[in-house]
Amino acid sequence: MNGVESFPNLLTYATTTTDCSAVTGDDVICDNEYIDGVIVTGASDANQTTKGLVEISTDAELAAGTNVGGTGAIIAPEVQVLPPHRQQTKFP
Numbered sequence: 835m836n837g838v839e840s841f842p843n844l845l846t847y848a849t850t851t852t853d854c855s856a857v858t859g860d861d862v863i864c865d866n867e868y869i870d871g872v873i874v875t876g877a878s879d880a881n882q883t884t885k886g887l888v889e890i891s892t893d894a895e896l897a898a899g900t901n902v903g904g905t906g907a908i909i910a911p912e913v914q915v916l917p918p919h920r921q922q923t924k925f926p
Contacts, residue, residue: 879907
């Protein structure tokens with residue numbers, strides 16, 4: 835493959851694969867689950883000056899006014915759980 839061909843079918847991994855966390859070369863294709871985990875692990879939590887990860891609040895966290903969720907990230911409510919008058923309000 836020189837970068838211009840395409841695969842006619844999805845690629846799948848054999849039942850035994852190399853652990854990507856132990857690989858140091860740039861020529862290994864790692865599985866999606868590993869890559870997703872690395873991306874999340876390396877991402878910072880969001881704050882007022884840094885974009886990053888947030889946790890969607892549970893109803894109990896929202897009712898209690900909690901700022902940080904169980905993952906340690908700042909929590910944010912889903913808009914649909916807020917009262918209608920708060921859905922249009924700019925939060926500080």
